[in-house]
Amino acid sequence: MLFRKFRLQKDNKEKDDSASLPPSSSVPPSQSWTHQVFPSFRGEDVRRDFLSHIQKEFQRKGITPFNDNEIKRGESISPELVLAIRGSRIALILLSRNYASSSWCLDELAEIIKCREEFGQTVMVVFYKVDPSDIKKLTGDFGSVFRKTCAGKTNEGTRRWIQALAKVATLAGYVSNNWFVLMIFHLLFLEFPKGYEAVMIEKIATDISNKLNKSTPSRDFDELVGMGAHMERIELLLCLDSDEVRMIGIWGPSGIGKTTIARFLFNQFSDSFELSAFMENIKELMYRKPVCSDDYSAKLHLQNQFMSQIINHMDVEVPHLGVVENRLNDKKVLIVLDNVDQSMQLDAIAKETRWFGHGSRIIITTQDQQLLKAHGINHIYKVDYPSTHEACQIFCMSAVGKKFPKDEFQELALEVTNLLEKSLISIEEGWIKMHNLLELLGREIVRHEHESIREPGKRQFLVDARDICEVLTDDTYLVELNMRHNKLVKLWEGNLSLGNLKWMNLFHSKNLKELPDFSTATNLQTLILCGCSSLVELPYSIGSANNLQKLHLCRCTSLVELPASIGNLHKLQNVTLKGCSKLEVVPTNINLILDVKKYKNRENRGLCSKAEI
Incomplete structure (x- = not known):
């Protein structure tokens, strides 16, 4: 059974407060928004500078605002514009000195506030060179402009505008005058690389982008099997x-x-x-x-x-x-x-x-x-095991992206499902893996078989962290170190005596950033670091490992240089550098004996040729 998240939406029975406005259409469901942002503004105040700059920032961030250039303006907003407002995820209101000089803008504002109250449309407000208190109280230049617009209008229409202005004035918004004060502060005490409007515009666009991301309904879990029952x-x-x-x-x-x-x-x-x-x-x-x-x-x-x-x-x-x-x-x-x-x-x-x-x-x-x-x-x-039917669906979704296999694969799907039910395998991130329970069983077998051997260094396998620490801190035992695919950033703190160490394999330790001190590793013969993609450099002490014969560094994609001390390794016979894409510095005194045939990358071939070095 699939579990899907549905959003309940209010029954949209409109009560049109203004005879001059067209009737509003129903609220679009979240998956059918027609526009990302609806900007409401007075062109003569903001179009030349502020609006053009914010549109460029929108374009840079991949935000598509509604464009009303094709709509013929009149005394009241058209049904097409009402649909655009109600079909937008976010409404951006740019309140400026002459915003209230346009009955068109005031009708847009009233419709936006209506959408906010009825179905929770996100509304963002910019107070551009106006004081929010003048908007709320209809004072100052803004109030004077508004009163002129109201002349000759019906009381019902005017009341609707006044209520909308009072509500929008109480919303937390971006006040341009505050950003100007912030700029003066930075100029006096700090460094402010951009003008205050540029910084404010970038902030607005970033906030809108984040809100759009969060408002996008998730489809990540739509195909999960049996999630509904778990959630209940x-x-x-x-x-x-x-x-x-x-x-x-x-x-x-x-x-x-x-x-x-x-x-x-x-x-x-x-x-x-x-x-x-x-x-x-x-x-x-x-x-x-x-x-x-x-x-x-x-x-x-x-x-x-x-x-x-x-x-x-x-x-x-x-x-x-x-x-x-x-x-x-x-x-x-x-x-x-x-x-x-x-x-x-x-x-x-x-x-x-x-x-x-x-x-x-x-x-x-x-x-x-x-x-x-x-x-x-x-x-x-x-969390109980899924039923056979659900287990088969889970496997098929991971394997072929569908709940049910084709006829010729049904028998195979059931066989794999049987193994899943017996906990012999597990499916993780699309991969079929040996089940963790088998790993735990192996650990218990190792512990049981070695209970009689008191000294950890004399055991064939070590699985207990304390036993591993004891062996690592005693160089008597440490001859071979095989820690492939480990998740460590650093192997250990401090320096350990590595006098008996002959072989070290750290293959594909993707998080490893720091190697141990090799000053005492005079018997080390093989060092395998392939796939250590976080490793930036080798320690200078590597030059003390004078018996080193094999050094494998392929796919160390962060490795930038090799230390000059590598030139002291006169017994070095084989070095692999394939895939070391950032390697720039190779010591001039290095003595490499390499199989050039292994290197398909022409850039790395230059690094590997003894004659060219």
């Missing part, structure tokens, strides 16, 4: 009408759909909260902290990542673990903590409900029900 049950646990702070657990095995459900909830409800954050795959995020860091450092690392996301400030510094409570205890927040596997992770980000403001909701997805209960979370939603 989990919304009872959320209890969004309550002001209490509530933590909700979403529990189930790997690959069952916990993250998808949480993301759907976040997409549906995040706009109802002051602040929101979706912390994706916290278990994996933990791998990006330095190896062997203590629990306190790990908590600081997590809280720093969380605060950066929820306040949208990437350079935030978290000096202690009280920052979340201090900053968010008066804020209504929606937080999703995805794939939590340690209580320490909850302690770092959401230890207690009093850390957050009234009405906050914290959603935790996990495979460990006991972890939720230990944290005092009693509102737990168990």
Whole structure:
């Protein structure tokens, strides 16, 4: 069963307050807006400068405003113009000194306010060289112009204009006079590279662009199978009408759909909260902290990542673990903590409900029900396995983009579905993968088989983080290091003795930015760094690895230069540089023995030819 979000719209029974205006048409549904922005303005005040500049900024940001050049103007607005107003996502009103000199503009304004009240049209106001209080009280030059326009008009029409002006004057808008004062301040004390109108126009266009993005209905979850049934049950646990702070657990095995459900909830409800954050795959995020860091450092690392996301400030510094409570205890927040596997992770980000403001909701997805209960979370939603019919639909959507396969593939689809039900495989982001439960089973087998071997360094496999740390800090054991596809930014803090290390494989460690000190790695023979796309440079200490024979750097797409110390590696026999697209500096004293046939890229071929170097 597919779950789709429908918007209820009010029954649009118009009551036309002005005989001079054409009857309004029905409200268009959200998916059939005909225009992005409807600008209402008095041409003689703004067309030459302000309007032309804001139209250029609209064009630069891909915003298409309604253009009324083809409409013949008269005493009152035409039915075509009414349809344009009601078919626009956003109405932009440019109130200027002579705006009220046009009954056409005043009729547009009244219709816009009507649309705002009846179906929530977004209205943005610019007070261009006028004071909002003059608009509301009809004083100053604006009031004088308005009274002239009202001469000879009916009381009913005039009353409608007055009410519309009083309402629009109370809306928060862009006041050009305030931006002028801001410019003077910057000229006196700071540097202001643009004129005040240019800065204000850029701000208006950016805000409109963001509002258009947010008002676009999401289609991301339209094809999800069985989401409607999940939502009916989990919304009872959320209890969004309550002001209490509530933590909700979403529990189930790997690959069952916990993250998808949480993301759907976040997409549906995040706009109802002051602040929101979706912390994706916290278990994996933990791998990006330095190896062997203590629990306190790990908590600081997590809280720093969380605060950066929820306040949208990437350079935030978290000096202690009280920052979340201090900053968010008066804020209504929606937080999703995805794939939590340690209580320490909850302690770092959401230890207690009093850390957050009234009405906050914290959603935790996990495979460990006991972890939720230990944290005092009693509102737990168990994600059950889909029925055979639903499982087949899920597989077909991932495989062929349709719910049901062609006749010749029905048997295959059912066989795969059978494996899904037995938890032998899972589907993640369109890929069929070995199920996480098999991985966990393998870990348990390794632990059981090595219980009798007390020294971690003498075991064939290591799966426990503490055992790995013990081995890494004792150079007696470290001969080969195979950490392919790891998520670390840095392998470890400080320097380790690498005297016995002979082979290091860090293949496809995409987040790795810093390599360890190789000063003591005098027996290292092979170093594999292919696919380390975040690595910018090799440490100068690489020159101390005087037994290095193979250095594989292919697809290190951020690597800019090789250190001059590589010239000391006289035993180096093979270096691969294919795909190092940013590599600019190669030491002149390097002694490369390369298989030129491997390099299809002509630019890199120049780097790899010993004769040319």
